[in-house]
Structure formats: structure tokens, C-alpha cells
Amino acid sequence: MAATQHAWAVVEHGKPLQKIEIPIPEPTGTEILIRVTHCGVCHSDLHFWEGFYDLGGGKRMYVKDRGATLPRAPGHEIFGTVVKHGPDANPKTVSVGSSRVVYPWVGCGKCGRCEDGDDNLCVAQNIRGIFTNGGFAQYITVPHARYLVDCGNVNPSVACTFGCSGLTVLSSIQKLKPLRPEEPVLLIGAGGLGLACIAMLQALGHKNIVTADISAEKRHAALDAGTTAVMDSRAEDPVKEAIQAAGGPLAGAIDFVCSKQTAEFAMASVGKGGKVIAVGIMGGEMSLSLVPFTFGSKSLIGNITGTPQHLRDVAEIAQSGKLSPIPITEVPWDQANDALQELHAGKVTGRLVLIH
CATH class of the missing domain: 3.40.50.720 (NAD(P)-binding Rossmann-like Domain)
Known part of the structure; x- marks a missing residue:
């Protein structure tokens, strides 16, 4: 495997994404390396690209005040293939070559919220696409197999959206x-x-x-x-x-x-x-x-996103055949900038999904 990968990254807020070369992360501990194959483009990605949130009354909260740094590959609706296990990960839990949806709202794993399974309420989150590189990169790591969910035969372009929407x-x-x-x-x-x-x-x-x-x-x-x-x-x-x-x-x-x-x-x-x-x-x-x-x-x-259990429940409902898929438009990964600007212009019906 090569030592580096490419990623479409926010290098400067409000400016076009740049295609940069970054290291492929080496999984440590219980981490698992994922080769991204599909990534939804969400309005939250737009807010990160812009660099701020409107608090009203002329006030803003900047993403840097949340601890986010640049350059950063956005994208949190991630579907991909398991490539490698860290030394403490159990390869029997999810095998190399398996395809999974990623739960991106990862918590610290140590606080009471995380112990209760409420990663989305952790105050020290390590969210994919904000605090660490997301699905606009070619490879990402997840800290543990519990953040990977099997969606069976659900179309990967639909399944990737389960991680957020x-x-x-x-x-x-x-x-x-x-x-x-x-x-x-x-x-x-x-x-x-x-x-x-x-x-x-x-x-x-x-x-x-x-x-x-x-x-x-x-x-x-x-x-x-x-x-x-x-x-x-x-x-x-x-x-x-x-x-x-x-x-x-x-x-x-x-x-x-x-x-x-x-x-x-x-x-x-x-x-x-x-x-x-x-x-x-x-x-x-x-x-x-x-x-x-x-x-x-x-x-x-x-309501801020949901828990890993919510993702597992969505996957189960989808596999039951009861959940109708939303309209999906697949976009080549190299057109990440165009996808973001289409969303910014309000021209998207359903979801745009980058195909790596």
C-alpha cells in the first residue's frame, strides 16, 4: 500500500476545496483503516466550508473555536471497505474486505455519555470531517469496530447517508x-x-x-x-x-x-x-x-445527530425493506467542489454522493 493518499480539503474557509496529498493513517490500538468508496455531501459540510455558524444578533461561532483546524477533508456520511486492523482490533469482528457504514460522531470513549452509548453528546468528540479527516479523503480510520455498521444489500450510495441523515x-x-x-x-x-x-x-x-x-x-x-x-x-x-x-x-x-x-x-x-x-x-x-x-x-x-444504536436501528429498518430510499445523485469524487457549490446554491434534491 502507498504511504500517501489524496483528499479534497478545506484549506481556507470559503475558498474552493484543494486536492492535497496527505499520509494514509496507520491504525493503532483498536483502530480500523477504511478505504472510502462513497460519501454523502451534507449541509453541515457547507457550514464547515464557510467556517462559522450564525448565532443571531450579528454574532457568529467559528469552527476554529470548536477546535477544528485546517487543512481538513470534510465529509461525514461515509461508506467504505475495511483495509487494515490496528494491533488490538479483533479481525473476526469485521474482516478485511468487508463494506460498512461509518458512525462519524465519535466520542472520547471515556466519559459517562460515551459509556451510555451517547457519543453524540460527548463534549470531547472527534467527529470525522471536522476534527479529523472525513470522507472527502480516500482513507480514514475509526477508533473501534463498534463504529462500523453492516447494511447488508442496501445500495452503498443510500447506506452512506444513514451516518447522518x-x-x-x-x-x-x-x-x-x-x-x-x-x-x-x-x-x-x-x-x-x-x-x-x-x-x-x-x-x-x-x-x-x-x-x-x-x-x-x-x-x-x-x-x-x-x-x-x-x-x-x-x-x-x-x-x-x-x-x-x-x-x-x-x-x-x-x-x-x-x-x-x-x-x-x-x-x-x-x-x-x-x-x-x-x-x-x-x-x-x-x-x-x-x-x-x-x-x-x-x-x-x-437534536444533534444520533447514537451508534440509532445507526444500527436505521440499518435494520432499511434491510427490512420498509425504508424507501431518498433520491440520490452520484457525483465523481474529483467533482467534490462542484457538488459543494450545487448544494450551496440550493440546487440539490435529495442527496449528492461522491463516488471514489
């Missing part, structure tokens, strides 16, 4: 529980996550889904995916339209955008006891009238 939507839906199949749910945003959520809700037996998006093309994609109704979130009275489409106040809402406008729309649309799950990171601030919030016994819950 798949596990995130399952985690978000579970936060809405208890939720009866007929109770209406509002989804804001019909991008890759929104379409994945429609598919997951259907797989779990939910039958009343209202999807809001500003794009007519994405609303059409949501209808194709099986949502019950669609609406333009820029409507004159979006709350009224959402409630009418649902047949009454919403039991819950999942906001895959999370701007000031969408967050306030979601909160106003849910009925008494309703829950709003905040997933997107477009950013900003929202206004919240506290008395109606209390009288309505409403909940606003943040």
Missing part, C-alpha cells in the same frame, strides 16, 4: 414520542433530511405528514416521497395553512432549517402538548412568548 431523523422522531400513527407531524425543509424523515415516518407507520418548503421542486419531491400534504413556508399565513393541511393543530414539528422564521412557524403550529424538534443549523434567534408556551405545555427540544 438516517440516524438524525430517527433520533428526531423518537423525541416526538409518544406519537400515535394518525397524529399529524409538520416537517420544515424537504432537502435530504426532510425526505429521509418522510421515509422513516412511513416506515414506522405514521400516516399524517405535512411538509413545508420554499422550493416548488422540493415540495414535489416530498409528494413523490409520500408526504400527505405540502405547503409553501413563505405563505401569507403559514401556520393557518399547516393546521388546515393537517386537519387540526400539529402534534409535533421537526425543523430541518432552524432559522428565526421556521422556528417561530413550528412553535406556533403545534397544539397543546406539542413538541418542536430543532435539527437544522441555519441559525439566528427566535422570539418566544412565554405565557402561551407555558399554557400550551409545549416543548422545544434540540
